[in-house]
Amino acid sequence: MTKLKVELLLTGNELMSGDVIDSNSAVIAQQLKTLGLEISRRVTVKDDTDLLSQEIISQSQRADILIINGGLGPTVDDMTAQALADAAQLPLAIHQQALSQLTAWCEKRSYVLNQANKKQAVLPQGCDIITNDSGSACGFHLRLNGCAIYTTPGVPSEMVTMIQQEIVPAIERDFKINSTTDVSRFQVFGIGESTIQQLVSEHLSDWPAEIELGFRASMPLIEMKLTTDTEQGHGIKALWQNKLEQLLGGHVIGQGKTSLAQALVEALQQQHKSVAFAESCTGGLMSSLLTQVSGCSEVFEAGFVTYSNAIKAKIISVSEHTLTQFGAVSSEVVLEMAQGALKQSGSDYVVAVSGIAGPGGGSIDKPVGTVWLAWGEQGNIQTIGLAVPLPRIKFQQYVAAVGLDLIRRHIIGITTPAYYIEQRALTNSAT
Amino acid sequence: MTKLKVELLLTGNELMSGDVIDSNSAVIAQQLKTLGLEISRRVTVKDDTDLLSQEIISQSQRADILIINGGLGPTVDDMTAQALADAAQLPLAIHQQALSQLTAWCEKRSYVLNQANKKQAVLPQGCDIITNDSGSACGFHLRLNGCAIYTTPGVPSEMVTMIQQEIVPAIERDFKINSTTDVSRFQVFGIGESTIQQLVSEHLSDWPAEIELGFRASMPLIEMKLTTDTEQGHGIKALWQNKLEQLLGGHVIGQGKTSLAQALVEALQQQHKSVAFAESCTGGLMSSLLTQVSGCSEVFEAGFVTYSNAIKAKIISVSEHTLTQFGAVSSEVVLEMAQGALKQSGSDYVVAVSGIAGPGGGSIDKPVGTVWLAWGEQGNIQTIGLAVPLPRIKFQQYVAAVGLDLIRRHIIGITTPAYYIEQRALTNSAT
Numbered sequence: 001m002t003k004l005k006v007e008l009l010l011t012g013n014e015l016m017s018g019d020v021i022d023s024n025s026a027v028i029a030q031q032l033k034t035l036g037l038e039i040s041r042r043v044t045v046k047d048d049t050d051l052l053s054q055e056i057i058s059q060s061q062r063a064d065i066l067i068i069n070g071g072l073g074p075t076v077d078d079m080t081a082q083a084l085a086d087a088a089q090l091p092l093a094i095h096q097q098a099l100s101q102l103t104a105w106c107e108k109r110s111y112v113l114n115q116a117n118k119k120q121a122v123l124p125q126g127c128d129i130i131t132n133d134s135g136s137a138c139g140f141h142l143r144l145n146g147c148a149i150y151t152t153p154g155v156p157s158e159m160v161t162m163i164q165q166e167i168v169p170a171i172e173r174d175f176k177i178n179s180t181t182d183v184s185r186f187q188v189f190g191i192g193e194s195t196i197q198q199l200v201s202e203h204l205s206d207w208p209a210e211i212e213l214g215f216r217a218s219m220p221l222i223e224m225k226l227t228t229d230t231e232q233g234h235g236i237k238a239l240w241q242n243k244l245e246q247l248l249g250g251h252v253i254g255q256g257k258t259s260l261a262q263a264l265v266e267a268l269q270q271q272h273k274s275v276a277f278a279e280s281c282t283g284g285l286m287s288s289l290l291t292q293v294s295g296c297s298e299v300f301e302a303g304f305v306t307y308s309n310a311i312k313a314k315i316i317s318v319s320e321h322t323l324t325q326f327g328a329v330s331s332e333v334v335l336e337m338a339q340g341a342l343k344q345s346g347s348d349y350v351v352a353v354s355g356i357a358g359p360g361g362g363s364i365d366k367p368v369g370t371v372w373l374a375w376g377e378q379g380n381i382q383t384i385g386l387a388v389p390l391p392r393i394k395f396q397q398y399v400a401a402v403g404l405d406l407i408r409r410h411i412i413g414i415t416t417p418a419y420y421i422e423q424r425a426l427t428n429s430a431t
Numbered sequence: 432m433t434k435l436k437v438e439l440l441l442t443g444n445e446l447m448s449g450d451v452i453d454s455n456s457a458v459i460a461q462q463l464k465t466l467g468l469e470i471s472r473r474v475t476v477k478d479d480t481d482l483l484s485q486e487i488i489s490q491s492q493r494a495d496i497l498i499i500n501g502g503l504g505p506t507v508d509d510m511t512a513q514a515l516a517d518a519a520q521l522p523l524a525i526h527q528q529a530l531s532q533l534t535a536w537c538e539k540r541s542y543v544l545n546q547a548n549k550k551q552a553v554l555p556q557g558c559d560i561i562t563n564d565s566g567s568a569c570g571f572h573l574r575l576n577g578c579a580i581y582t583t584p585g586v587p588s589e590m591v592t593m594i595q596q597e598i599v600p601a602i603e604r605d606f607k608i609n610s611t612t613d614v615s616r617f618q619v620f621g622i623g624e625s626t627i628q629q630l631v632s633e634h635l636s637d638w639p640a641e642i643e644l645g646f647r648a649s650m651p652l653i654e655m656k657l658t659t660d661t662e663q664g665h666g667i668k669a670l671w672q673n674k675l676e677q678l679l680g681g682h683v684i685g686q687g688k689t690s691l692a693q694a695l696v697e698a699l700q701q702q703h704k705s706v707a708f709a710e711s712c713t714g715g716l717m718s719s720l721l722t723q724v725s726g727c728s729e730v731f732e733a734g735f736v737t738y739s740n741a742i743k744a745k746i747i748s749v750s751e752h753t754l755t756q757f758g759a760v761s762s763e764v765v766l767e768m769a770q771g772a773l774k775q776s777g778s779d780y781v782v783a784v785s786g787i788a789g790p791g792g793g794s795i796d797k798p799v800g801t802v803w804l805a806w807g808e809q810g811n812i813q814t815i816g817l818a819v820p821l822p823r824i825k826f827q828q829y830v831a832a833v834g835l836d837l838i839r840r841h842i843i844g845i846t847t848p849a850y851y852i853e854q855r856a857l858t859n860s861a862t
Contacts, residue, residue: 016470018460019647022453025475029449039447041482042475044456051472216450225450277715277736283722284708284715287736291714292824294790296738302746303736305708305718311733315746315775345742359725393723 004175006032007063008042009055011070011080012154016046024069024159028152031163035172036181036229037065047071052083060087060147065171070154072137074116080151081140085124088144095123098138105136130166134158139166148174181229184241187221187258189405190418191251196222203247204240211237213244219394220401221253221260250414253405260404261289261296267411268299268349275407276347277303278316278337280328281355281371285400302345306337316340329354329366331383334374338381349411351375351403357392370426371399375406382410385426435606437463438494439473440486442501442511443585447477455500455590459583462594466603467612467660468496478502483514491518491578496602501585503568505547511582512571516555519575526554529569536567561597565589572601579605612660615672618652618689620836621849622682627653634678635671642668644675650825651832652684652691681845684836691835692720692727698842699730699780706838707778708734709747709768711759712786712802716831733776737768747771760785760797762814765805769812780842782806782834788823801857802830806837813841816857 008028014020022044029039043059045051052071059066071080085092099121106113123129123140130139130150135158139151150167152159171177188196196215200207207213210233214225224244228237245252253263268275277286287303290296304316309328312318317340318333326332337352355371362368369389374381386402388395402420409418439459445451453475460470474490476482483502490497502511516523530552537544554560554571561570561581566589570582581598583590602608619627627646631638638644641664645656655675659668676683684694699706708717718734721727735747740759743749748771749764757763768783786802793799800820805812817833819826833851840849 015456016460016473018457018464019645021457025446026449026452029447033449038477040477040479042447044473044475046469046471048471214450216445279715281722282719283727284710284718284734284736285722287715288713288719288827291712291716291736291738291788292827294788294823296714297792301737301739302742303715303734303738304746305715305722305734305736306732307722307728307734308732311776315733315735344746357722357725392725396719396723 004037004064005062006037006039006065006067007059008039009052009059009066009068010042010044011047011052011068012044013046013077015044015070024154024156027156027160028067028069028163031160031168032171033183034181035168035177037171037177047077047079049079049083049086052079053086056084056087056144056149060145060149063147065175066147066149067167068149068151069159070152072120072139072151072153074119074136078119081123084127084140084142084144084149084151088124088142090124090126090142092122093125094118095121095127095129095138095140098123098129098140101129101131101138102136130162130170132158132162133165134161141170180231180234181227182234182237183225183227184237184255185223185225185257186241186245186255187223187253188248188251189221189253189260189401190409190420191222191248192419192423193217193222195419196224196248199247200244204243208233208236208240211240220398224248250409250412250416251418253408259289259293260401260408261293264404264408264411265290265293265296265299267408269295271411273348273411274299274301274345275349275351276301276341276345277403278341278350278352279303279305280307280312280337280353281357282353282396282400282403283307285396286351286353286403289400289404301347302341304337304341304344312337316344327366329356329370329372331372331374331385334372335381335383338374338376342378349375349377349407350381351407353399353403355388355395355399357395359392369395371395373399373403373406375403375410377410384421386420386424387426388424435468435495435608436493437468437470437496437498438490439470440483440490440497440499441473441475442478442483442499443475444477444508446475446501455585455587458587458591459498459500459594462591462599463602464612464614466599466608468602468608478508478510480510480514480517483510484517487515487518487575487580491576491580494578496606497578497580498598499580499582500590501583503551503570503582503584505550505567509550512554515558515571515573515575515580515582519555519573521555521557521573523553524556525549526552526558526560526569526571529554529560529571532560532562532569533567561593561601563589563593564596565592570597611662611665612658613665613668614656614658615668615686616654616656616688617672617676617686618654618684619679619682620652620684620691620832621840621851622653622679623850623854624648624653626850627655627679630678631675635674639664639667639671642671651829655679681840681843681847682849684839690720690724691832691839692724695835695839695842696721696724696727696730698839700726702779702842704779704842705730705732705776706780706782707732707772707776708834709772709781709783710734710736711738711743711768711784712788713784713827713831713834714738716827717782717784717834720831720835732778733772735768735772735775743768747775758797760787760801760803762803762805762816765803766812766814769805769807773809780806780808780838781812782838784830784834786819786826786830788826790823800826802826804830804834804837806834806841808841815852817851817855818857819855
């Protein structure tokens with residue numbers, strides 16, 4: 001990593017009041033990472049010219065690069081240009097190039113250029129403008145106390161385009177950065193973070209220092225991230241990623257930012273097979289997650305949300321005797337749900353789930369968080385009971401993930417036991 | 432608003448790298464708002480004792496109250512205690528009260544108290560501890576340069592409990608704040624922000640300055656927020672909120688942080704009626720949203736995710752003739768889906784939806800984003816076609832919201848036309 005000092009300054013009352021959560025900082029950090037740059041410090045202030053101007057002076061004295069986000073719009077709240085002019089002791093003036101871009105932007109949309117808009121072309125004298133392809137607010141660039149300052153709009157979509165297309169290339173050019181940072185990610189499910197840590201320590205204790213290995217829980221998945229920025233790292237990264245994936249085996253869902261549903265759709269597509277769902281406590285969430293994946297119509301035809309006992313009996317033929325004898329949350333009932341859904345849908349594979357999401361509905365035998373799942377295909381359906389003591393919505397999300405993962409493993413033929421079975425399986429059947 | 436100066440200091444490499452988005456700041460801001468306090472400035476730094484300690488000194492010189500978030504855990508990355516001791520030039524020492532709390536916490540969970548955990552009881556000498564009911568890391572409090580400093584854990588659930596139960600009451604007591612800020616919110620759907628603005632300007636032009644009115648899009652809802660902190664404002668707030676709700680009429684979903692699904696469940700509960708869903712393009716999302724609401728089993732029994740034509744025919748009796756003649760995305764098909772779902776489920780009300788979520792599957796007659804909905808009850812089912820040109824997942828979220836809102840309005844008997852019908856209805860039927 002290069003040793004340039006980078007700071008960030010964000011402005012906006014909505015960021016201070018808690019009405020808006022700042023996601024821009026994360027995007028800017030990720031973009032700068034492609035240049036091997038890290039942000040060491042970030043300051044967020046409300047919309048106040050004096051406060052902003054003081055921060056700009058102080059940050060420009062500490063940092064090599066300062067990125068300012070927000071305050072470029074047409075309203076009186078937008079005071080970045082004024083604050084930067086004050087900090088740099090420069091007059092504000094109409095910037096001709098900014099004005100022509102603004103005029104062109106308005107004409108293209110048949111907007112009338114009003115006085116408020118024109119304010120967006122009033123900038124500290126002598127600054128360079130930064131083109132905004134997706135909005136009316138130009139960014140601008142100047143140097144103060146040896147620090148390169150870049151301003152960006154607060155609207156996320158405009159900010160992203162400007163950072164990617166204009167500012168990252170400008171920094172790369174101005175600071176002669178020859179970036180070699182290479183990041184790759186893959187997703188895992190069904191194994192705990194501490195187990196991953198232990199496996200890596202035991203089996204990959206010679207992990208090379210050139211490759212930074214990080215992992216991060218991103219409910220319900222864990223994301224593994226390999227970063228390198230040395231020539232030697234580049235040469236060996238694929239090899240070590242491969243070793244790591246081998247070690248994690250069937251827990252690896254897929255490359256990049258994939259999801260369990262995406263992985264399941266791909267597994268089904270490869271076999272030209274289809275899946276159906278019978279859902280009680282997850283209420284349609286497994287179906288909904290699968291249909292977020294475009295192209296899922298090749299592999300998915302039917303989902304049954306059978307929330308009541310009567311509907312379980314009527315729509316997917318669970319016998320009333322089984323419901324009465326074992327209760328809706330039981331191995332026997334999810335088995336019949338799975339069989340009924342297979343028959344009604346004509347699908348190749350099935351997942352069925354019934355559980356107690358809470359907060360009400362629990363008992364001593366079957367406390368809130370008890371859930372039974374069935375999965376498989378005609379003539380080969382397995383069931384398992386798990387204890388998932390999470391709040392209602394998290395319970396639903398976790399159980400839906402487990403359902404998708406159980407059938408994914410079954411289809412691909414993975415026999416490695418998953419964490420949720422090892423750790424959460426009910427020791428004695430609730431039946 | 433009281434004039435106390437409040438600043439925030441956050442620490443964590445994951446906050447700087449862009450791997451984690453900071454949502455703690457928003458929660459802290461909202462909690463302090465209940466005391467009428469605003470955060471004027473917030474600084475975020477990576478895990479570095481020197482950097483942290485410098486910031487603490489500088490912030491303690493500017494602010495009356497400084498809240499530090501993060502860096503209280505057991506690992507070497509957690510350096511808030513060290514940084515604060517350095518800043519205040521105090522030695523670190525085992526804090527007996529912190530140690531007993533930590534020991535009790537471990538015993539309760541049958542954990543062994545190891546050396547790493549014990550580090551959490553090593554605090555700047557003379558500080559007061561702040562109880563953590565939901566985790567092992569105590570917070571602590573001391574004064575430096577006249578500034579009251581409170582430290583909090585980075586884990587959101589632990590932070591929230593500590594802020595609510597310990598720190599807000601402590602600030603209220605120590606600074607003798609007699610809070611008079613009163614905030615209320617309600618949610619609306621089916622009306623645009625600019626229309627709200629226009630209605631308020633036209634009909635409530637005498638809106639009192641004592642009540643701050645804000646609104647904010649929070650997909651798919653718009654949240655209306657009324658804030659007052661004067662005695663006069665308190666006296667008239669309920670009256671003006673009532674005027675505003677009257678003006679917005681049937682677009683008002685409910686009070687506080689409610690959802691469309693919650694509002695629908697409540698409407699159904701009042702009438703002791705039930706609803707069923709037949710979903711194609713939304714893939715189970717309406718059912719899933721409804722079952723997020725605890726207590727929904729009183730009003731919901733069945734959802735049919737009929738993604739293919741064959742399943743629409745087999746499970747909810749859509750005629751093959753209708754499917755062939757009009758296509759799956761048509762008024763005729765959603766009408767038959769609704770009728771079939773009513774019959775199969777025995778529910779009182781129904782919503783059916785079929786559309787083209789994209790990115791593929793569109794045609795000139797029925798482009799991506801075309802969707803038909805049917806809603807109502809036996810003998811009284813309406814249909815409408817809408818154009819919703821959004822990316823796949825946003826399309827699904829928006830259409831599911833519209834489906835829940837259509838039946839909500841029908842059940843309550845609201846006749847005001849919704850924005851999505853006025854603006855998005857297909858001018859000529861796609862059939």
